[in-house]
Amino acid sequence: LARGDLAQDLAGRHVVVSAGGTREPLDPVRFLGNRSSGKQGYALARCAAARGARVTLVAANAALPDPAGVDVVPVGTAVQLREAVLKAAADADAVVMAAAVADFRPETYAAGKIKKKDGEEPAPIALVRNPDILAEIAGERPRPGQVIVGFAAETDAVLANGRAKLARKGCDLLVVNEVGERKTFGAEENEAVVLGADGSETPVPHGPKEALADTVWDLVARRLV
Ligand code: CTP
Ligand code: CA
Numbered sequence: 001l002a003r004g005d006l007a008q009d010l011a012g013r014h015v016v017v018s019a020g021g022t023r024e025p026l027d028p029v030r031f032l033g034n035r036s037s038g039k040q041g042y043a044l045a046r047c048a049a050a051r052g053a054r055v056t057l058v059a060a061n062a063a064l065p066d067p068a069g070v071d072v073v074p075v076g077t078a079v080q081l082r083e084a085v086l087k088a089a090a091d092a093d094a095v096v097m098a099a100a101v102a103d104f105r106p107e108t109y110a111a112g113k114i115k116k117k118d119g120e121e122p123a124p125i126a127l128v129r130n131p132d133i134l135a136e137i138a139g140e141r142p143r144p145g146q147v148i149v150g151f152a153a154e155t156d157a158v159l160a161n162g163r164a165k166l167a168r169k170g171c172d173l174l175v176v177n178e179v180g181e182r183k184t185f186g187a188e189e190n191e192a193v194v195l196g197a198d199g200s201e202t203p204v205p206h207g208p209k210e211a212l213a214d215t216v217w218d219l220v221a222r223r224l225v
Contacts, residue, residue: 009221011052016088017045018099018133020062022078026125027110034100037186038062040151041098043209045070047217056088060099078102078130085133089142094220096149097134098175105130138170145225147172149216153179162195172197173219175212194219 019041023031038059045057046067055070060081066072073088075081078101089095104127116122138148148171154161155178162176174195191206194215202219204212 008052010048010217013053013093013224014056014091015048015053015094015096015220016056016058016085016092017041017048017096018058018060018081018085018101019045020060021100022060022081022102022130023076024078024102024105024130025076025109026106027112027114029113032102032104032106032125033061034102035186036060036062036100038064038099039186039188040190040209040212041096042067043213044096044098044216047210047213051217051221056092058084058088058099060101078105078133082131082133082136085137086142089137089146091143092146093143093224094147094149095137096151096216096220097137098151100153101133102130104128132169134171135169138172147220147223149173149175149220151175151177153177155179159193159195159201162193166195166197172223173216175216 020038021034021036023033025031042064045055048055049069057070058073058075058081060075073084075084081099107126107128134150150169150171152162152165152174154176158176158178162174166174175192176195177192189206190209190212192204192212194202204215
C-alpha cells in the first residue's frame with residue numbers, strides 16, 4: 001500500500017511517542033548522553049499521523065525537523081521527559097517509549113563550569129538513578145485500556161533478555177533490536193522482533209524505520225479497545 005492508501009485506523013486516537021536520547025547535565029556546558037538519533041521515534045510519529053492519529057511527540061535532543069501535523073514537546077533530561085510523557089499520557093490511547101532514557105544522572109549539577117586545577121586528579125562523578133518512565137506508566141495505566149510499548153536494544157541473548165524486560169516493565173509490547181558496532185544507531189534502517197505480553201513474537205525484517213513503525217502501529221491498533 002502507498003502511504004496515501006493506508007487505512008485511517010488511528011483516527012480519533014491520541015498517541016504519545018517519546019524519541020531521541022536524554023542528556024543529563026554536569027554543568028552548563030557538559031552532559032552525559034547517548035547515541036540515539038531519534039529517527040525511529042520520529043518515524044513512529046509520522047506513521048501514526050499518516051494513519052489519522054493525533055500525535056504528541058516528546059522529543060529529547062533530536063536534531064530532526066518537526067513532522068507535519070504532530071505536536072512536538074522538546075525536552076532535555078529524563079526528569080523532563082517523564083513530566084512531559086505523563087502529562088500527555090493522561091488522555092492517550094497508546095504510549096510508545098522509543099526514547100533512550102539515561103538510567104543515571106549526575107548527583108549534582110555545577111551552576112558554573114567545572115574547572116580543572118593544576119596537579120589535581122579529577123573527582124569521580126557520582127550518579128543517581130533516574131525514574132523508570134515506562135515501568136511507571138505501564139504500572140499506573142493513566143487511562144484504562146491504554147496500550148503501552150517499550151523499546152529495548154540488546155547486544156546478546158536478545159530474545160531472552162527482551163522477554164525478561166517485557167515482564168519487568170509490565171508493558172504490552174516490547175520492540176527488541178539487536179545492537180552492535182555498526183547496527184542501528186543513527187542508521188536509516190532497522191531490524192527487530194516485537195514481543196507481546198500475550199506471548200506473541202513478530203519478526204520485522206531489515207528495512208526502513210517506517211516499516212517497523214507501521215508494524216508497531218498494526219500491533220497497537222489490534223489491541224485498542
Ligand atoms: N525507559 C524508561 N525510563 C528509564 C529507562 C528506560 O522509560 N529510566 C524505557 C525506554 O524508553 C525503553 C525501555 O524503557 O522503552 C527499555 O529501556 P532499556 O534501557 O532497554 O531498559 P532498562 O530497564 O533501562 O534496562 P538496561 O539495564 O538493559 O538498560
Ligand atoms: Ca537503560
